[in-house]
Amino acid sequence: MTNIDCDYLVDYLNGTLTEEENQQFEHHLKTCTECQEIIEATGQLPYLADPVEPPTDMKARILSNVFDEKVEQNNHLKDQPIDQPKALKPAMSPIPIHKKRRKENVWKPLLAAVLLMSLLGNGYAFYQLSDQTAETETAIQSIELQPNATFTGTATAAMIEEEGLLNLVVQADRLAELETSQVYQVWLIKDGKPIPAGAFSPNPNGEGASYYQLETTSDEWDTIAITLEPKTGNELPEGEIVLSSEI
Amino acid sequence: MEKSTDTSLYLRVSEQDKDALEQLYDRYEKILFSFLYKMLEDRGLAEEALQEVFIKIWRGKGVYDESKGKFSSWLFRMAQNTAIDLIRKRKKPTVPIEEASQMVSNDEPVEEQVVWQEKKTQIEMAVQHLSAEQQKMIDLFYFKGHTHETIADMCDIPLGTVKSRIRLALKKLKTSLHGMQERGAYDD
Ligand SMILES: [Zn+2]
Numbered sequence: 001m002t003n004i005d006c007d008y009l010v011d012y013l014n015g016t017l018t019e020e021e022n023q024q025f026e027h028h029l030k031t032c033t034e035c036q037e038i039i040e041a042t043g044q045l046p047y048l049a050d051p052v053e054p055p056t057d058m059k060a061r062i063l064s065n066v067f068d069e070k071v072e073q074n075n076h077l078k079d080q081p082i083d084q085p086k087a088l089k090p091a092m093s094p095i096p097i098h099k100k101r102r103k104e105n106v107w108k109p110l111l112a113a114v115l116l117m118s119l120l121g122n123g124y125a126f127y128q129l130s131d132q133t134a135e136t137e138t139a140i141q142s143i144e145l146q147p148n149a150t151f152t153g154t155a156t157a158a159m160i161e162e163e164g165l166l167n168l169v170v171q172a173d174r175l176a177e178l179e180t181s182q183v184y185q186v187w188l189i190k191d192g193k194p195i196p197a198g199a200f201s202p203n204p205n206g207e208g209a210s211y212y213q214l215e216t217t218s219d220e221w222d223t224i225a226i227t228l229e230p231k232t233g234n235e236l237p238e239g240e241i242v243l244s245s246e247i
Numbered sequence: 248m249e250k251s252t253d254t255s256l257y258l259r260v261s262e263q264d265k266d267a268l269e270q271l272y273d274r275y276e277k278i279l280f281s282f283l284y285k286m287l288e289d290r291g292l293a294e295e296a297l298q299e300v301f302i303k304i305w306r307g308k309g310v311y312d313e314s315k316g317k318f319s320s321w322l323f324r325m326a327q328n329t330a331i332d333l334i335r336k337r338k339k340p341t342v343p344i345e346e347a348s349q350m351v352s353n354d355e356p357v358e359e360q361v362v363w364q365e366k367k368t369q370i371e372m373a374v375q376h377l378s379a380e381q382q383k384m385i386d387l388f389y390f391k392g393h394t395h396e397t398i399a400d401m402c403d404i405p406l407g408t409v410k411s412r413i414r415l416a417l418k419k420l421k422t423s424l425h426g427m428q429e430r431g432a433y434d435d
Binding site: 006007009010011013014015026029030034036037038039040041042043044045046047048049050051052053054055058059061062063065066067 | 265268269272273276277278279280281282284285290294297298301302305314315316317319320321323324326327328331332360363366367369370371373374385388389390410411413414417418420421424425
């Protein structure tokens with residue numbers, strides 16, 4: 001009834017077989033009804049668990065981390081400070097692009113439901129700035145962002161397109177002071193789906209600027225917005241939109 | 248809209264279809280999280296394990312095809328193995344968390360939960376057909392991820408027979424599960 005291969009069953013379930021043994025056992029499995037049935041029965045055991053409610057924001061965290069895995073390798077940009085483009089001189093130095101945070105991303109489920117698709121839909125990649133060449137066609141578009149009813153600050157965005165890369169520079173002033181962890185986050189939005197596109201904190205004069213580059217063109221986006229985020233590194237907006245404009 | 252089978256979703260995932268992975272995720276998030284929580288007794292660790300599982304699926308580590316049985320069994324096995332790795336790595340003492348009961352979901356019974364509840368009842372009854380020792384063995388082996396040495400110790404059986412005893416316990420589980428599913432078919 002049981003042959004030597006059947007003895008592997010428990011180790012197979014345990015995941016302790018070598019790759020070769022594993023293959024051998026899976027081969028055996030094709031013909032051994034008893035092992036198949038035991039495996040199916042074992043596969044019911046998880047249903048013994050009592051239902052536990054997962055954290056509402058777990059899905060976005062996990063999926064973005066899963067889909068991030070590949071991008072990771074090509075993404076040299078994250079840890080490097082960024083030079084300003086020569087065409088524009090923001091009043092203050094831009095802050096480096098925020099590292100993508102892998103954990104403790106908290107956002108509101110409501111927004112999340114709508115916005116998650118941006119993570120799923122855009123395999124956006126980042127490139128280093130260093131290999132930019134001078135003699136390329138450059139298009140510059142300047143956009144005045146409109147404050148919401150209660151916000152007093154103003155901001156201008158410049159979109160500079162070069163070789164399929166979009167450089168986005170945002171300059172803002174008359175900004176209120178922020179609490180330490182807060183940050184102004186810039187988003188590019190298409191059909192209600194945002195991606196983070198730079199962030200800044202105001203200097204003591206109430207001015208701030210950000211610089212961001214991504215592989216896209218300006219006509220792939222319909223809106224630019226700035227939100228006041230409770231912390232840096234959010235992949236999806238959590239705070240309210242303080243400034244925005246159509247592109 | 249026709250509901251895709253797990254296998255067809257999995258095939259799309261193997262072609263790096265993000266939408267398909269999201270659908271699989273939605274389908275299994277809650278049962279996997281609950282299962283992993285039962286094993287790891289820690290929400291953070293359960294999330295870590297769950298993420299690991301989907302990273303493995305996305306990267307094509309461990310390939311599923313129908314000769315390996317039901318997709319769910321395969322997925323659960325991967326989750327179980329991942330959790331065991333975590334348990335062994337962390338050597339974290341398994342302390343039950345008192346807030347656990349508060350986190351038990353009392354959602355409206357959506358279809359998925361009804362199915363779950365049915366399966367739970369079935370498997371619970373099947374487990375009750377096992378001897379106390381066999382029940383303990385399955386718990387130690389499957390949910391706690393103990394080594395054969397520990398199981399030999401805790402169940403007071405010779406180390407050399409642990410494997411075959413586990414197999415026997417699982418086989419009996421299978422038999423009583425089958426018996427119930429057949430009876431269930433007539434009871435309806
Ligand atoms: Zn066999």
